Amino acid sequence: MFRQFVRSFTLGLVMAASATAVMAEDAVKTLNFGIISTESSQNLKQDWQPVLDDMSKKLGIKINAFFAPDYAGVIEGMRFNKVQFAWVGNKSAIEAVDRANSEVFAQTVNADGTLGYYSMISVHKDSPYQTVEDVLKNAKNLNFGIGDPNSTSGFLVPSYYVFAQNNVNPKTAFKTVRGANHETNILAVANKQVDAAVHSSDVLDRIKARQAETASQLRQIWKSPLIAADPLVWRKDLPADLKNKIKDFFISYGKNGPDAAREKAQLNKLTLGGFQDSSNAQLKPIRQLELFKEKVKIEADVALNADEKKVKLDDINRKLNDIAKS
Template sequence: MFKHIATGLLAAALASTAVAQEPKEIAFGIISTESSQNLKSQWQPLLDDMARKTGYKVNAFFAPDYAGIIEGMRFGKVHLAWMGNKSAMEAVDRAGGEVFAQMVNADGTQGYYSHLLVHRDSPLKSLDDVLRNAKSLSFGNGDPNSTSGFLVPGYYVFAQNKVDPKTAFKLVRSANHETNALAVANRQVDVATCNSEAMDKLKANMADKHGQLRVVWTSPLIPLDPLVMRKDLPEPDKRKLKDFFYGYGQGGAQEKDTLMKISKLSGFKPSTNAQLVPIRQLELFRDRNKLEADAGLPAAEKQARLAEIDKKLADLGKQL
């Protein structure tokens, strides 16, 4: 009898040890700036290195749009993710996320740019041409949670010119950067949003399509993309993941090559939610312009809501 008990205890102990040695699974979310197949080939070497250096089992998490990554983090299916500033803001506000790192460009520049693209043979030569002829044009807007594809042109192109793109154009559709650029190159839409990083990738991978495009508007500099993790991750896991990213790119030629293929990067530096302040200001500026233009809103209510936005803007200004 005692032999059976001892055997049972030994089996339980071995099972417990086996469970304890199972690697922790980490899901890394990747926003859909282009096809999942392309993104997987670019990011998989980094994810493999993460698994090797941290001991975690690292799984890539793809979704057809930015919202899918945000919702994945909200419901615990995504533990950390590469995001744009706008989607990172949504993840911080709605999905329990926190910014912990920021991409660093290989050439030392501090950001990237939003663009409006037209076909190289288009008669449209400027932003004024686009806005003046909008009623006869089809427009490829960005994902609603994209910083450079939606928020930045939404403010600088449309809000500042008091234009609603949903009604200004003959046709509007939303897609990721690569899809928008290819739609213009293939004459499926007349004008579309994109960004400088996606244009560089297109030039490297599909030079013939890149050659069909012309930029008619460029934004002010946009802060480079952040990495976001769930703030309720255990502190030892947070530390291990942060150490991996902060040191990545210093481990030899293979890491450097991986970073260049992802987005011509040299690495990642520490960052916080404070990185998102300029993006929050853009959203509030846009909301303020819409509110001021709303002729159907009672004056007292409008003033109260404007004052509320102004207070938020003032509070954000103190964080810079």
């Protein structure tokens, strides 16, 4: 009798949980898709809105574009469930995973089929500076443009490869340093408002397509190693069936169905070839990069005594080992 009660009770819980899941998905009438501020909201909305409109029709759910003045705004939106899924960079994806109950579910694929992009530093085509070393040697006389602190290509990658490895603190090395999105940095170099600036290769490609004359004013003096293509993230607490529908939409977009050609043309405006399945694993190299950058900083810190330095370095090495094993 008791066993029968337990079985009935357990079955009831399962059915209730299933009903709750169904109700949860049925209750979702609107979703907000976060878009990081790599360019002006006007340009981003122009390129992303048709994709979101297609998703609204496919899912039967209103999909709104969510813009914020900086990357942190999208992350905070996800943290407080004002944003349910988003296109972000790898660095901001780490913030979303660690602070906003989120996970990576897909990544972008470039129009040529490659799975990455580059951080770049450009000067005006008439600049006397030919290399990044020239810029660093003359930094105290130069105005420099850097990216959002949560940007992978705009901040993290150049912070490590250009500044940390050359033992340079950009905040004090340059005459002035200003932070802005990739598009703004490109325009600032073209208009000689800064002497050099960081930007990503994919945003430069979009500027070339829209404003060829502006892009022609720049000359690249540094290019990073390949960075993994931008991830898409969603909140973990989205209903499972809805997650499957969202992922299926992205993975198949521009590839299958009677509208594939039109969808492909829309992806081309985003300089994308499509999307593919991914996970938090794609963030491992960026996590390692952050720790390496911190390690270089600690090793160069003369204010730390030997014991303090050892404790901090041991902690970083432990974290690096944990990432390698995960």
